[in-house]
Amino acid sequence: MAEVEETLKRIQSHKGVIGTMVVNAEGIPIRTTLDNSTTVQYAGLLHQLTMKAKSTVRDIDPQNDLTFLRIRSKKHEIMVAPDKEYLLIVIQNPCE
Amino acid sequence: MEIVYVYVKKRSEFGKQCHFSDSKAELNIDIPPNPQLAEQFMERNPVDKGIQCSVSMSEHEANTERFEMETRGVNHIEGGWPKDVNPLELEQTIRFRKKVEKDENYVNTIMQLGSIMEHCIKQNNAIDIYQEYFDDEEVVEVTEEAPSAKTINVFRDPQEIKRSATHLSWHPDGNRKLAVAYSCLNFQRAPEGMSHESYIWDLENPNKPEIVLKPSSPLVTLEYNPKDSHVLLGGCYNGQIACWDTRKGSLVAELSTVEFSHRDPVYGSIWLQSKTGTECFSASTDGQVMWWDIRKLSEPTEVVIMDITRKEQLENALGAISLEFESTLPTKFMVGTEQGVVISCNRKAKTSAEKIVCTFSGHHGPIYALQRNPFYPKNFLTVGDWTARIWSEDSRESSIMWTKYHMAYLTDGAWSPVRPAVFFTTKMDGTLDIWDFVFKQCDPALSLKVCDEALFCLRVQDNGCFIACGSQLGTTTLLEVSNGLYTLQRNEKNTASSIFERETRREKILEVRHREMRLKEKSKAEGKDDELREEVPSINLEELVSKAEEEFFNIIFTELKKKETAAMKPPKQRKMEGDEEVEEQDEEEKEGASEETPA
Numbered sequence: 001m002a003e004v005e006e007t008l009k010r011i012q013s014h015k016g017v018i019g020t021m022v023v024n025a026e027g028i029p030i031r032t033t034l035d036n037s038t039t040v041q042y043a044g045l046l047h048q049l050t051m052k053a054k055s056t057v058r059d060i061d062p063q064n065d066l067t068f069l070r071i072r073s074k075k076h077e078i079m080v081a082p083d084k085e086y087l088l089i090v091i092q093n094p095c096e
Numbered sequence: 097m098e099i100v101y102v103y104v105k106k107r108s109e110f111g112k113q114c115h116f117s118d119s120k121a122e123l124n125i126d127i128p129p130n131p132q133l134a135e136q137f138m139e140r141n142p143v144d145k146g147i148q149c150s151v152s153m154s155e156h157e158a159n160t161e162r163f164e165m166e167t168r169g170v171n172h173i174e175g176g177w178p179k180d181v182n183p184l185e186l187e188q189t190i191r192f193r194k195k196v197e198k199d200e201n202y203v204n205t206i207m208q209l210g211s212i213m214e215h216c217i218k219q220n221n222a223i224d225i226y227q228e229y230f231d232d233e234e235v236v237e238v239t240e241e242a243p244s245a246k247t248i249n250v251f252r253d254p255q256e257i258k259r260s261a262t263h264l265s266w267h268p269d270g271n272r273k274l275a276v277a278y279s280c281l282n283f284q285r286a287p288e289g290m291s292h293e294s295y296i297w298d299l300e301n302p303n304k305p306e307i308v309l310k311p312s313s314p315l316v317t318l319e320y321n322p323k324d325s326h327v328l329l330g331g332c333y334n335g336q337i338a339c340w341d342t343r344k345g346s347l348v349a350e351l352s353t354v355e356f357s358h359r360d361p362v363y364g365s366i367w368l369q370s371k372t373g374t375e376c377f378s379a380s381t382d383g384q385v386m387w388w389d390i391r392k393l394s395e396p397t398e399v400v401i402m403d404i405t406r407k408e409q410l411e412n413a414l415g416a417i418s419l420e421f422e423s424t425l426p427t428k429f430m431v432g433t434e435q436g437v438v439i440s441c442n443r444k445a446k447t448s449a450e451k452i453v454c455t456f457s458g459h460h461g462p463i464y465a466l467q468r469n470p471f472y473p474k475n476f477l478t479v480g481d482w483t484a485r486i487w488s489e490d491s492r493e494s495s496i497m498w499t500k501y502h503m504a505y506l507t508d509g510a511w512s513p514v515r516p517a518v519f520f521t522t523k524m525d526g527t528l529d530i531w532d533f534v535f536k537q538c539d540p541a542l543s544l545k546v547c548d549e550a551l552f553c554l555r556v557q558d559n560g561c562f563i564a565c566g567s568q569l570g571t572t573t574l575l576e577v578s579n580g581l582y583t584l585q586r587n588e589k590n591t592a593s594s595i596f597e598r599e600t601r602r603e604k605i606l607e608v609r610h611r612e613m614r615l616k617e618k619s620k621a622e623g624k625d626d627e628l629r630e631e632v633p634s635i636n637l638e639e640l641v642s643k644a645e646e647e648f649f650n651i652i653f654t655e656l657k658k659k660e661t662a663a664m665k666p667p668k669q670r671k672m673e674g675d676e677e678v679e680e681q682d683e684e685e686k687e688g689a690s691e692e693t694p695a
Contacts, residue, residue, distance in 0.1 A: 003203070003207060004197070004202075004203055004206045004207070004210075007206060007207060007210035007211075007214075008206070008210070010210075010214070011210060011213060011214060011217065014214070014217045014218070014221065015221050016217075016220065016221060017217065022206060023175075024196065026175055026176035026177075026178075027175035027176050028175035028176065028177060028192075029175065030193055030196050030197065030202075031193075031197075037173060040173060040174060040175050041171070043175060044170075044171075044175075067212065068212055068216065070216065072226065077220065079213060079216050079217070081209035081210075081212050081213050083205045083208075083209060085201065085205065086202065086205050086206070086209070088206065088209040088210065088213055090213055090217065092217055092220055094220040094221070094224060
């Protein structure tokens with residue numbers, strides 16, 4: 001339990017990180033540093049996207065699997081680490 | 097025939113109700129059949145009629161009712177809480193969250209995901225993985241393609257008796273027209289009835305020349321006035337200079353008088369850069385170079401005789417076959433002669449003898465083309481005999497660069513106006529060579545066979561892209577070269593100038609060396625001179641003859657002796673060489689016979 005805290009704190013403290021959130025498969029935010037509505041929005045949309053990406057990877061090669069998803073936009077970068085039940089989402093502003 | 101039935105009704109009865117009643121049938125008209133009409137028709141037998149034996153089907157259209165579809169998105173405001181948890185109740189949600197956080201699966205997952213995530217975050221912080229490299233560098237066009245040229249158009253001499261195209265000139269504005277001078281350069285072999293006409297072709301229309309120029313004698317050279325595109329200067333076969341104005345028509349506008357003109361065909365004519373734009377000069381194989389003013393062609397303004405001994409003797413003069421003039425060096429001009437010598441002259445010299453500045457010799461035959469490099473006027477190209485040579489004004493003994501001796505005579509050459517290292521040459525076997533000496537020095541970069549007969553003249557357009565070449569049968573071919581040959585390469589100017597300088601330096605060093613050697617030999621020869629005077633080698637003819645006879649006999653005797661020793665071989669070998677023996681005997685007899693005759 002403490003390690004989890006520590007890990008999440010460490011992630012949040014990295015340079016450029018705007019927000020961190022842990023969401024479960026139903027879209028319930030377990031842990032988040034942003035407000036609820038934003039979190040739920042991110043959760044719903046990214047969950048679908050992750051599913052799609054996962055199915056794409058597996059369609060191309062059934063023995064392959066999605067490990068990480070990175071979406072770079074003009075303003076920042078959204079990084080999603082997927083799991084069977086949970087999603088770890090981090091929004092970072094990459095320094096350029 | 098009209099069938100008409102008339103009935104009458106009173107006006108008062110109009111509009112009244114109709115009462116119908118039965119009436120008997122009345123025959124109004126009876127038209128019996130006319131059998132004569134049947135003769136206008138013929139019975140048709142057999143008659144083709146198509147029938148189809150199939151199930152008769154019917155066609156119906158049906159359209160279903162439109163099914164309306166709409167795309168909508170769902171915006172979740174709240175996650176999918178399990179049934180027992182009320183999302184609005186803070187306590188319940190907190191409790192739920194805490195429960196999840198205690199789950200072991202949760203802990204493991206987060207640890208694992210956390211490490212992956214950290215890696216990527218750090219990666220992001222370390223470098224910008226989407227950085228644009230090479231943003232500032234401009235796109236460098238590397239021409240990988242091999243040099244090539246393709247024929248665009250061919251202009252044939254419309255005359256029956258073919259003449260060779262001896263000179264070409266591009267129209268000064270826009271290069272849409274090409275003036276071609278036609279004449280027969282074979283001495284006194286011009287066939288009867290050969291036309292004297294020369295043409296100006298429009299590039300778009302190769303079938304018919306646009307303007308016809310009619311001189312009294314065939315034209316050997318033809319040049320557009322670079323200042324006034326309507327005026328053309330022509331040099332005739334009989335030595336006269338003619339001038340045309342295309343607005344006035346195809347007949348000669350001005351013609352020089354025969355007495356004061358050249359005595360031989362005018363091989364070179366160039367317009368000069370002057371304020372009036374009416375000055376020009378011409379050269380011919382009679383050894384004279386004359387300056388003219390178009391407005392007064394009755395006599396030349398100046399005459400210079402190409403006598404390199406500087407004595408102004410016409411008998412010693414060298415025949416001029418090509419002229420060169422560069423507008424950036426207005427007082428200097430160069431003349432290429434039939435004897436293979438290039439004479440560099442200064443127009444503004446005080447005395448006529450000083451007009452001739454220096455000579456460059458190196459060619460074995462007439463110099464057909466002479467042109468300064470448009471970028472480096474100190475270096476000039478000459479084309480004659482079987483080579484093309486590049487000279488530098490500083491090195492007078494020999495050329496600084498030259499091509500190998502070709503199989504066919506070179507007839508014309510020109511620099512590319514765009515690239516300082518590219519020049520073109522034409523040969524008697526109908527090939528056009530394109531040389532690029534920053535690319536390859538020993539061979540042409542591109543060698544094209546343009547036609548089967550000899551190519552006589554060549555002219556490059558000002559943009560360096562189009563080349564026109566004229567052949568012996570009057571066919572002018574227009575070629576377009578590939579991109580790489582007319583776009584200036586990087587550093588080409590520097591490379592070309594460094595090549596020129598290097599070669600000039602080499603020649604200078606060689607020159608110095610030669611001079612030293614000559615001096616040495618001279619001094620040696622002077623020392624030996626006294627000794628040689630005593631031994632007067634009396635070259636007596638009879639002595640030589642007897643010497644030759646002696647040698648001849650010696651050779652014969654030695655051969656005979658060889659045969660005898662061969663004949664003295666052991667008998668075994670002799671039997672085997674039965675035939676050879678017979679041959680040997682024959683040879684001996686022959687030898688004997690020949691022995692007798694000289695004696």
